[in-house]
Amino acid sequence: MKVPDTKENLEKCICMGCPTHNDCMKERMQGLFCSRGKSDCELDKQGCICGECPVKSEYMLAGMYFCVNGAEA
Amino acid sequence: MTDGGEEASNWWVFPGFEVEVAASGLDLPCNIAFVPEPSEIPGEPLLYITELYGKIKVISNDWQVHTYAENLLNYAPDHRFPGTGESGLIGICVEPETGDLFVSMIYEEKGGMMNKVARLTSRDGLRMESLETVLDGIPSVKAAHQIQAVTIGFDGKLYVNLGDGMINPGVAQDHDDLRGKILRLNLDGSIPEDNPYPNSLVFAKGMRNPFGAAWRRSDQSLYISDNGPERDDRIARVIAGGNYGWPETMRKNSIFWWHYTHAPTAVAFMQDGQFPDDFNDELFVCLFGSAHIRGPAIKGKKIVKIALNKQNTAVHSAEVFVAYKGQGFASPCGMAFGPGGLYFTDLFGEQKGGEEGPGQGSIYRVKRRT
Numbered sequence: 001m002k003v004p005d006t007k008e009n010l011e012k013c014i015c016m017g018c019p020t021h022n023d024c025m026k027e028r029m030q031g032l033f034c035s036r037g038k039s040d041c042e043l044d045k046q047g048c049i050c051g052e053c054p055v056k057s058e059y060m061l062a063g064m065y066f067c068v069n070g071a072e073a
Numbered sequence: 074m075t076d077g078g079e080e081a082s083n084w085w086v087f088p089g090f091e092v093e094v095a096a097s098g099l100d101l102p103c104n105i106a107f108v109p110e111p112s113e114i115p116g117e118p119l120l121y122i123t124e125l126y127g128k129i130k131v132i133s134n135d136w137q138v139h140t141y142a143e144n145l146l147n148y149a150p151d152h153r154f155p156g157t158g159e160s161g162l163i164g165i166c167v168e169p170e171t172g173d174l175f176v177s178m179i180y181e182e183k184g185g186m187m188n189k190v191a192r193l194t195s196r197d198g199l200r201m202e203s204l205e206t207v208l209d210g211i212p213s214v215k216a217a218h219q220i221q222a223v224t225i226g227f228d229g230k231l232y233v234n235l236g237d238g239m240i241n242p243g244v245a246q247d248h249d250d251l252r253g254k255i256l257r258l259n260l261d262g263s264i265p266e267d268n269p270y271p272n273s274l275v276f277a278k279g280m281r282n283p284f285g286a287a288w289r290r291s292d293q294s295l296y297i298s299d300n301g302p303e304r305d306d307r308i309a310r311v312i313a314g315g316n317y318g319w320p321e322t323m324r325k326n327s328i329f330w331w332h333y334t335h336a337p338t339a340v341a342f343m344q345d346g347q348f349p350d351d352f353n354d355e356l357f358v359c360l361f362g363s364a365h366i367r368g369p370a371i372k373g374k375k376i377v378k379i380a381l382n383k384q385n386t387a388v389h390s391a392e393v394f395v396a397y398k399g400q401g402f403a404s405p406c407g408m409a410f411g412p413g414g415l416y417f418t419d420l421f422g423e424q425k426g427g428e429e430g431p432g433q434g435s436i437y438r439v440k441r442r443t
Contacts, residue, residue, distance in 0.1 A: 017156020019216045019239070047214045047239030051303050051334075052155040052363060064302075 001059045003035035003071065012054045019046040020067060033066035034059070043067065074136055080423060080435060083399025087378075090348075091442045092395070095416055096138055099434035101125035102418035103162070104222070104339060104407035108198070109169040118198035120411060121174060122418070122436070125161040126150045129176065131199055132436075141174075142193060142201035148181040148215075152429055154421075155364035157215045160186070163284075164223040164234070168260065172198050175231060175260075177220040179213045188213040188220035190233055192260070207231070207262035208274075211251050214239045217300070222286035222339075227293050230265055231258040232276065232311075234283040234297060242320035245279050253280045253319060255297065255311050269314035279317035279325065285340040285408075291354050292385055298337035298358060299323065306331045308340070308358065310385055328381065329388045335360035335373040339408035339417070343378075347414050348441065355380050357394065359405040359417060365429075366404070369397055374404045376417060376439075395439060401425060403435075414440035 003009060015021055015031035024041035025031075033039060034055060048064045050056050061072050074095055084092045103123045111119045115135035122130045127146035131139050145162055152158045164177035174193040179186050189209035193201045213219045218236035226232055237245045237253035245253025248270060257276035259265050264274055285298035295311040305323035307330040318325025331337075338359040343352045355378045362373015376395035379388050397403055401423030408417040415438070422433030 014155050017153030017158065019157050019214055021156075045240055047216050047218065049156050049216060054363065056303075 001061065002073065003032070003055060003059045003061070005032060005035045009035060009055050012058075014049060014053045015067065018049045018067075020044070020048060020065070022046075025067070030067075033071065034061055034063075035071055038070040039067045074438065080399075081437065083397060083401065083403065083423070084437065085396045085398050086439055087392075087394045089442055090394075090439050092437050092439055095436045095438045096122075096132055096136065097435040098138065098432040099124060099130060099418070099422075099436065100128060100431050101420055101429075102130075102407065102434040102436060103420065104165050105409050105416060105418060105436065106165045106167050106174075107409055107411045108167050108172065116199075118172070120416070120436075121165055121167060122407070123162045123165045123176060124434075125163070125420070127162050127178075129162070129165070129174070129193070129201070133199065139199045141195070141199065142204075145176075145178060145204075146180065154429075155217075159217045159364060160213075160215050160219045163219065163221055164190075166223050166225055168192075168225060175207070175223045175225070177223050177233065179215070179219050180209075186213040186215050186219075187211060188235065190220070190223060190231070190258075190262075207260075208233065208256075208258065211235065212238055218282045221282070221284045222297070224286045224288060224295065225260075226257075226288060226295060227290075229260070231260055232256065232286065232295060233258065234280070234286050236282040237280065237319065242281065245281065245319045246316075248273065248275060248278070251275065254278050255280065255283065255295070276313060277311050277315040277317060279315075279319045281319040281323065284338045285359070287340045287342055287356070289342045289354070289356075290344050294385070296340060296342075296356060298340050299327075300336055301330070301334055304332050304334060306334045306337050308337070308356065308379065328386055329379060329391065331360075333372065335375070336362055338406050341408050341410050341415065343410060343415070345410055347410050352378070357408060357415060359408050361404050361406055361420070365402055365421060367402055368400050370404075376405050376408065376415075399423065402429075411438075414438045
């Protein structure tokens, strides 16, 4: 299910607390990758907390690492 | 010990029982461990508590709270829940012969996170005097899936629950990697000669994030909780050389699983008569739920009780025993049976101001209604 890029979803987003969310992503204020698509920052996978995210639950998303793999269609 | 007024009334409890506040003013109280055979002297230790960000508190028989150890983490936690703030000082058990503590935690080394187990000693049991590292150098992550429960088995060995480290779940099947395993150690950290795999600390493999562990007297076995990805949180009885399936499956060799994840944390068996006989040998499981959620929740924020079948391969029943009904962030995390009842921590506490802060966590006791 496609995730709308809304203020409500951004408030629920937990990307900023993820161990993979690095300094580059923080500087560029990136998040809500399940809606906005993958990051353009260089990154190493340091673990994924998408499974704990209320946005993922609400929209019944199946994937993980949206910052790497991009938004669900 | 107080009736706790409003805070205690935030918990629904099974008919015939009541909840009271055992201790408050704690900072992110995580796991708890009772002294196996405490004295009756008022100032001597009764109960130890890990606080997630690097302190250990001890409660003496007169219910005074003392700081046993502090500054145990070598990095600054960032308080992000869920996420990088969910890790720190987690597991704890008391060695029955000496009263020493074994604790599990992560530490920073060369910019990366590692897991370790330490043995802490004290002459009076109220203030740590020395710390000896028993096991270290295992890669970890600054999030969940770190090193978790530590317990001492009926065989006198130390058992350690290790999460898979989150980054590469396949390590849970790799015999040469200690992540995603249950380890069995001599108390000095050496490998027992009778471990299932030669020259290896690995006792069982295929775990994902096994937070809780408890020993059951009736079958002399270790039971654990293990957290699934988006489904299949589970309970398993751990056998030597067992493979519990992760990352292919969370159901292999499990005796119970929740299809909808509730984030099981501590587990405990009612086996010392604190509750009526009907509850004897039942397994109690904290279901933490999503990290840092306000108010009651469908997902977690409960303690359930589970009756196992005679073969210990499945369950007869699983019922809610305690459930949060307040408007705060409290959620059951650590748990153990102790004097007069079942004790549990609420990690974040109520956080009435909506912000995490020091001294907001509590320990509650569930006891029979009188």
